Amino acid sequence: xxxxxxxxxxxxxxxxxxxxxxxxxxxxxxxxxxxxxxxxxxxxxxxxxxxxxxxxxxxxxxxxxxxxxxxxxxxxxxxxxxxxxxxxxxxxxxxxxxxxxxxxxxxxxxxxxxxxxxxxxxxxxxxxxxxxxxxxxxxxxxxxxxxxxxxxxxxxxxxxxxxxxxxxxxxxxxxxxxxxxxxxxx
Numbered sequence: 001x002x003x004x005x006x007x008x009x010x011x012x013x014x015x016x017x018x019x020x021x022x023x024x025x026x027x028x029x030x031x032x033x034x035x036x037x038x039x040x041x042x043x044x045x046x047x048x049x050x051x052x053x054x055x056x057x058x059x060x061x062x063x064x065x066x067x068x069x070x071x072x073x074x075x076x077x078x079x080x081x082x083x084x085x086x087x088x089x090x091x092x093x094x095x096x097x098x099x100x101x102x103x104x105x106x107x108x109x110x111x112x113x114x115x116x117x118x119x120x121x122x123x124x125x126x127x128x129x130x131x132x133x134x135x136x137x138x139x140x141x142x143x144x145x146x147x148x149x150x151x152x153x154x155x156x157x158x159x160x161x162x163x164x165x166x167x168x169x170x171x172x173x174x175x176x177x178x179x180x181x182x183x184x185x186x
Contacts, residue, residue, distance in 0.1 A: 005121050007113040011073045012082060012121075015057075019071055022078050024053050026101035035101045038139045042163045072100065072114045079105045082118050087132070095132045096122070098142075112145040119149060123180055132174040136161045146173045150183050 005012040015023070026033070028047055036045050048056065069083035080100040087093040096118060100111050119131050133151060135142040138161075151173040159167035 005070075005117045007117045009074060009108070009110050009113040010079070010117070012070050012114060012117055013073060015069060015071045015081070019078055020054050020057060021050065023057075023071075023081065023101075024048075024050050026078075026080075028053070033101070034103050035099060038141065039099050040136065041138075042136070042161050042168075072098070072110070074105055074110055077102075079110065080114070082114050084118075084122065084131075092126070092128050093130070093132070094122070094126075094128065095134055097133070098145075106141065111141065112148050115145050116149045119175065119180065120184075123177055128177060130174050130176050131180075132172060135171050135173070136163075137169040137171055138163060143171060143173070149175070150179055151175045152179075 003014055026035070027045070028050075033045075068085070069081055071078045072080040072082055079102040080098065082096070082098045084094045084096045087095050096115070098111060098115055098118070100106060100114075105111075115133075122128060122131055131151075132154070133142075133146050135146075137143075137156075152175065153171065154174045155170075155172035157170040157172075160170050161168040
């Protein structure tokens with residue numbers, strides 16, 4: 001797999017040891033960080049000391065593939081992370097995840113650029129038939145970024161996410177290899 005992916009707005013690259021403190025600061029450096037309101041806020045963010053975070057990061061289940069999680073960089077700074085996880089490896093079913101931690105980079109196409117680069121990279125590198133993404137109906141930006149790169153709504157599990165006393169839907173989106181290749185060829 002390629003180590004560095006360069007897009008129009010972002011660069012996706014391996015996460016280095018020296019990046020871990022920056023990522024930890026984004027995740028745990030602020031009580032109730034803004035990004036968490038959009039990234040599965042119905043799951044509580046459980047604080048980890050930096051040493052524990054670093055240890056857990058290194059022993060991540062997908063670390064047999066060192067590029068299953070990578071840094072998203074813009075303007076020379078880490079602004080988020082992107083990755084994938086196996087829903088069912090035997091059938092090549094994987095899901096992608098992306099977080100843009102820095103609000104200065106929201107609504108500017110950075111997430112869409114990163115997601116497009118990542119999906120292209122995954123189809124080019126792995127024998128996948130489909131790439132999926134799961135989010136919730138409260139995260140309109142994530143759903144829009146997925147639509148912009150050609151993902152389709154595949155499932156809507158109604159009112160199964162409770163956040164701030166309100167129910168939201170769980171959203172599954174995906175794109176097939178032939179759909180991806182067709183839009184690339186245009």
